[in-house]
Amino acid sequence: MxxxxxxxxxxxxxxxxxxxxxxxxxxxxxxxxxxxxxxxxxxxxWACMPSKALLRPAAALRAARDVAGSREAVTGDLDVAAILARRDSIxxxxxxxxxxxxxxxxxxxxxxxxxxxxxxxxxxxxxxxxxxxxxxxxxxxxxxxxxxALLPDIPGLADAAPWTSREATSVQTVPESLVILGGGVVACEMATAFAALGSEVTIIARSGMLGRMEPFAGEAVTAALRHAGVTVRLGVDVDRVDRDAPDAEVVVTLTDGSEVQAAEILVATGRVxxxxxxxxxxxxxxxxxxxxxxxxxxxxxxxxxxxxxxxxxxxxxxxxxxxxxxxxxxxxxxxxxGAPVDDAPWGKHVATADHDAVPQVTFTDPEVASVGFTEASAREADRRIRVIDYDLSWVAGASTHADHYEGHARAIFDEDRGVLIGATFVGPDVAELLHSATIAIVGEVPLARLWHAVPSYPTISEVWLRWLEEYGR
Structure with a gap:
């Protein structure tokens, strides 16, 4: 050897x-x-890069159709072959x-x-x-x-040739129909992508959609998916899965006795x-x-x-x-x-942001961008908090961004320390708002100092000023 x-x-x-x-x-x-x-x-x-490549074309088309002038220039629909080729390149x-x-x-x-x-x-x-x-x-x-990918112990599932995120993101032929098990980030993103690519999509989410995020995030994504033609089944579980032959449809029997049939089944219920x-x-x-x-x-x-x-x-x-x-x-x-190891929380040799300052973007339509605590997790941690909600359509920049912008932003402030500890943005193209919130949380920037971080006008980032005005400092 x-x-x-x-x-x-x-x-x-x-x-x-x-x-x-x-x-x-x-x-x-x-x-x-x-x-x-x-x-x-x-x-x-098989994950971040190909999935975002599948999602981006529909988001770009939506953005063009959201504004008068560019809307009139859009004369066609998505080119699925071109999307898959671009994904292959990425x-x-x-x-x-x-x-x-x-x-x-x-x-x-x-x-x-x-x-x-x-x-x-x-x-x-x-x-x-x-x-x-x-x-x-x-x-x-x-x-x-x-x-x-976690494969749940559902009778017949393992024998039904289920997709995981790998098969979904590397797909070469878009199925006519797709049933997705799960309501987390992967499930929501793949439902968004395949609905845009032309599949008839059904999501079965026993515990709801985006359950670890603020409730309004899951509600907004659920409403948008339904508007896009996705069937969203909440609060129901899978009893069994059957596929009689490799080229046959999958039959998913639910605990309420109903059935869902689809060309393929994607399992997005967790990771191991x-x-x-x-x-x-x-x-x-x-x-x-x-x-x-x-x-x-x-x-x-x-x-x-x-x-x-x-x-x-x-x-x-x-x-x-x-x-x-x-x-x-x-x-x-x-x-x-033998070099000195700096174990201070701000030292480069430790990873402490994983405790309570984790940023995440869910690239659905609308996007969900979040960092730090939600209201529920902050209260569970016994933080004395104040929650500030703001309708993003009220920000001047929203009216220039789209003709009918819909979005919501929530800030979680720690009342004892006077700092931001959580933020969630839901709306078109909110991903780029997230890093400013991440910096404010990790840097523990006092609210009195945030007043001097002046957002440019007219941008959607002006929500920072609106949060502070609502807070009253």
Missing amino acids: HTRQYDLIVIGAGAVGENVADRAVRGGLSVAIVESELVGGECSY AHEWNDSGQVSWLDGAGIDLVRGHGEISGERVVTVTDADGAVSELTARYAVAVCTGTA PRTGDLGLDAIGLEPGSWLEVDDTMRVGGFSWLYAVGDVNHRALLTHQGKYQARAAGDVIAARAT
Whole structure:
């Protein structure tokens, strides 16, 4: 068996693993990264990038039709073939040669194959031909394997060839009809995309839509989906799923006795960690479990093991995983070289924003952009809060943005500290409003100082002034 030694071994070459490796190399370490699929990972090929490529054309068309003058210039409908071709281009035709070149340029060694932890600081890699090699780490192993779609235990579902987000975002032929199980971000975004692409879409959401966000967000998205022709079934569960033949329709029987038939079924009911075949039992951990970490991303009970990104279940978002990765790569290098580790909450060696300052955009129509606490989560945390709601159509910039702009913004203020701790925006193109709220929350900017952050006129960002006026300071 061939054996090689490095300072750090990273398992998983997605966006998170790449960032851990890059920061560690910049810190002076030698690094190998192990990948069994495509370098660049889920986000590049089956999640963030291809899904947004599918969603953007309909959003751009909507924006043009929302304004007199451009509305009259729109003479056609979406070109589905062109949308899929553009998506293929953005996903690099599922070819990772560009990402591999980046690894080479960054000084990171790529080892192709399935990595499995076989002992302390030891990773055994089996390549596609069955050849086995062994990598040993002088200092650390970082698990960056992410998550996979959760397949619920519904009779008949596994035998019905269900789609996950991977099949949905890489689709080459748009189905005539699609039934989606789930009411979270993936379900809502894919319902938005496939309805625009021409599918007859049904969502079955037992627990409601976007349930972890402010209630008005889920209500707005539900109303918009129904307006777009999507059938939204709430508060009902699936009893069983049947497909008699590979080319037959799927029949979904619901607990109320009704049935839904569709060409394809997409399961978007949650995620599970990709740790089942990682060899965790060799080091006393449970295969298939989430890996609990501290703010430096080190797994509890281990001096050498780190878990970064979705696999640690702190915040299942690419940008948060990359944020964790930068902290982890820096701290691994610092600990390995004996450099001082700054454990202060504002230090670069810790990832603390995952606790209560996580930003997220749901690219539905309307968009939902949120960061920090919701009203419900703030009250659950026993914060003394004041909630300010504002209709975004009342902001002058909204009238220039669209002829009939509809949107809503909520701010959550901590009354004891006089700072913003949560914000949610719902409306067309609100994604770009989010980072200002993120900065205000992370920076703990006092309300008295926010008065001096003057929003440009006429923009939708003027909602910041309206929030402060409503607050009365």
